[in-house]
Amino acid sequence: MRLKNKICLITGAASGMGRAACDIFYQEGAKIIAMDVREPEKKFHDGIFFIKADVGNSQEVSHAINEGVQHFGGLDVLYNNAGIFLETDRSVVETEPGTWEKTLDVNAKGIYLVCKYGIPHLIKRGSGSIINIASFVALVGCSVPQDAYTASKGAVLALTKSLAVQFGPKGIRANAICPGPIETPLLTQWLLKKPAEKAKRLNRIPMGRFGQTKDIVYAALYLASDESSWTNGASLVVDGGITSNYF
Numbered sequence: 001m002r003l004k005n006k007i008c009l010i011t012g013a014a015s016g017m018g019r020a021a022c023d024i025f026y027q028e029g030a031k032i033i034a035m036d037v038r039e040p041e042k043k044f045h046d047g048i049f050f051i052k053a054d055v056g057n058s059q060e061v062s063h064a065i066n067e068g069v070q071h072f073g074g075l076d077v078l079y080n081n082a083g084i085f086l087e088t089d090r091s092v093v094e095t096e097p098g099t100w101e102k103t104l105d106v107n108a109k110g111i112y113l114v115c116k117y118g119i120p121h122l123i124k125r126g127s128g129s130i131i132n133i134a135s136f137v138a139l140v141g142c143s144v145p146q147d148a149y150t151a152s153k154g155a156v157l158a159l160t161k162s163l164a165v166q167f168g169p170k171g172i173r174a175n176a177i178c179p180g181p182i183e184t185p186l187l188t189q190w191l192l193k194k195p196a197e198k199a200k201r202l203n204r205i206p207m208g209r210f211g212q213t214k215d216i217v218y219a220a221l222y223l224a225s226d227e228s229s230w231t232n233g234a235s236l237v238v239d240g241g242i243t244s245n246y247f
């Protein structure tokens with residue numbers, strides 16, 4: 001088992017990639033603190049410690065991390081997966097401040113808060129892994145823009161590098177994953193519902209299919225495990241080749 005007894009905090013655990021991570025990490029022997037702003041639709045495995053919290057709310061995050069650490073006795077992995085992608089998010093000239101603020105609150109401030117309250121526990125251990133979920137849209141421009149989302153994911157990449165440099169000397173590594181389009185509710189609930197929009201994106205993916213949740217979780221599994229003990233400050237692109245596709 002690749003994560004035997006590692007205590008992993010996974011945010012956005014109720015759905016999509018976070019939910020898949022809970023299942024796969026559990027099978028690999030991890031002890032999981034699953035955090036989400038809403039209850040999961042499907043029950044977690046026995047032993048997974050679920051706690052409801054909004055990653056953008058300082059008090060809720062601090063409380064949730066304390067509860068989780070008390071429950072399992074420590075913390076080894078911060079898996080910052082929670083994120084939102086709003087239908088009202090478009091070009092800067094069309095996007096309203098409320099959409100911008102809400103997106104940045106979850107996608108960027110959420111990671112800041114989990115790191116703020118989580119890293120001191122990793123420091124106590126003298127080791128740890130921080131996994132931040134960014135996106136391929138932080139790497140390439142898009143003529144069908146979602147600018148708040150893109151800016152939030154750029155922030156995730158920049159912050160990851162700063163964390164890698166600051167906390168590497170303490171045995172803590174920080175890496176980002178840039179997923180391409182993955183079939184989760186985040187995309188399927190609105191963007192991929194429209195056949196023309198779906199075809200437009202599918203055409204750009206050399207592998208000829210959208211990603212599945214496990215395509216990303218297996219990269220995260222590597223980053224959570226000791227196999228990645230010298231991987232620090234990386235942005236792992238897992239995208240079926242979409243960002244390599246000039247034509």
Ligand SMILES: NC(=O)c1ccc[n+]([C@@H]2O[C@H](COP(=O)([O-])OP(=O)(O)OC[C@H]3O[C@@H](n4cnc5c(N)ncnc54)[C@H](O)[C@@H]3O)[C@@H](O)[C@H]2O)c1
Pocket residue numbers: 011012013014015016017018035036037038053054055056081082083084085106110133134135136178179180181182183184185186187
């Ligand atoms: N699906 C994609 O194509 C894609 C591509 C690149 C990156 N990502 C990123 O991957 C991550 C996971 O996305 P997903 O596709 O699994 O989405 P999803 O919508 O299926 O799951 C996201 C989860 O985050 C939770 N969440 C939302 N706001 C929260 C908050 N304030 N506090 C705590 N939890 C909150 C939701 O309740 C949900 O359970 C996100 O950061 C997303 O931006 C997704």
